[in-house]
Amino acid sequence: MEFLDRFAQEIPHHTLSLPALTTLDIKLQGGNPSPQLITILSSISSAPALDSIAFEYDEWSDMDTSFQDPWVDMDRWLARAAEHTNAQGGLSAIFKRWPKGQSVSEGFLRDFRRAGGQVKIDVQR
Amino acid sequence: MNSLPQELVDTVIDSLPPSSLFSSSLVARRWRRRSQQRALEKIKFLSEDQVNRWCTDFPQDPEGIASYAHVARFEDIDFWYDPTTPGRALKSLGSLTELWLSCTKIPDELPGQISRGELGNGITALCLWCPSCTLATMTSFILSLPNLKVLYILGSMVGSEGPLQSHPVTSQRAPLDSLELWGDVGGIGNALVESGFTFRRLSLEVDPWDVEPLIMRSSETMVKLTLYGV
Numbered sequence: 580m581e582f583l584d585r586f587a588q589e590i591p592h593h594t595l596s597l598p599a600l601t602t603l604d605i606k607l608q609g610g611n612p613s614p615q616l617i618t619i620l621s622s623i624s625s626a627p628a629l630d631s632i633a634f635e636y637d638e639w640s641d642m643d644t645s646f647q648d649p650w651v652d653m654d655r656w657l658a659r660a661a662e663h664t665n666a667q668g669g670l671s672a673i674f675k676r677w678p679k680g681q682s683v684s685e686g687f688l689r690d691f692r693r694a695g696g697q698v699k700i701d702v703q704r
Numbered sequence: 705m706n707s708l709p710q711e712l713v714d715t716v717i718d719s720l721p722p723s724s725l726f727s728s729s730l731v732a733r734r735w736r737r738r739s740q741q742r743a744l745e746k747i748k749f750l751s752e753d754q755v756n757r758w759c760t761d762f763p764q765d766p767e768g769i770a771s772y773a774h775v776a777r778f779e780d781i782d783f784w785y786d787p788t789t790p791g792r793a794l795k796s797l798g799s800l801t802e803l804w805l806s807c808t809k810i811p812d813e814l815p816g817q818i819s820r821g822e823l824g825n826g827i828t829a830l831c832l833w834c835p836s837c838t839l840a841t842m843t844s845f846i847l848s849l850p851n852l853k854v855l856y857i858l859g860s861m862v863g864s865e866g867p868l869q870s871h872p873v874t875s876q877r878a879p880l881d882s883l884e885l886w887g888d889v890g891g892i893g894n895a896l897v898e899s900g901f902t903f904r905r906l907s908l909e910v911d912p913w914d915v916e917p918l919i920m921r922s923s924e925t926m927v928k929l930t931l932y933g934v
Contacts, residue, residue, distance in 0.1 A: 595919065595920060595923055596923060597919075597923050597926060597929075598923075598924065599904075599924065599925060599926060599927050600926055600927060600928070600929060601927050601928065602927065602928040602929070603928075603929050603930075603931075604907075604928070604929070604930040604931070605930075605931050606909075606930065606931065606932040606933065607933075608932075608933045616931065619915060619916065619919075619931065622916065622919075
């Protein structure tokens, strides 16, 4: 935790404006987003052109569809990004290699969907 | 055979496997040039001896055989008996667009050689696998390539010596198309930031300490961000 505390102090939250950013790709090694990822994303105050965020899992990781805490933080960040995007068609969260046979639970990324975001699933082959 | 249009001959040669290109270059005079172009398009050097032989056999000639090489890879050359050898090779390889240095020493002399000799003007892609040099040499080397667009760095054997402040930002450089950083790259991210580089696409699999300054520095230009392993 000491590392994360130090890292959080180094990056002031919500200070980074990325006016040209249209695409964000996140390759997750574990099933859930890490605190480091949330910290990095939390430093972004504005990304008005952002139209897609893709989450991809490596072959050793499965998506944890039980919707654990890290996804709550991610949901909050995504909802804020969806509210503030000017991209035509809004913001999409694309999940690649989604586990075959797993449905998307109703509560998954609820805030993001309420903010107008779209969840797209690319099922694992 | 002689009635075949050259374009058709070239198409036939382009469909041949690399192992046949030496034989095809001997079929007829009209087959030679295209066969040699394809055979030498991508070359690999595994020792300083090989580099020296290349420089001797194929001196700089804009129309000569050395000009057929567009991609060069230097691999596992962790020491140069003559540190000017890589510079001489780049002089010979005047048509190079892509340069790979894999576990290979970047001599301190190389950036100066490139700048003075106006070498490497055609290089648009640079790939460094575990480069062996100081941070100052690496940043000077990258800075010395004026038309670089794509930069890929995997791991490093970068020495901590070599103060970065001896290579200050001298001018605002146009953003590079992309940067990929993989593995333990030490302070390379910060070094690139301090050298004034910005990027349009960032792919990062690095310690968060290296991520933040790079994102910050490219905040105005970045259109795509890829984060690995987070």
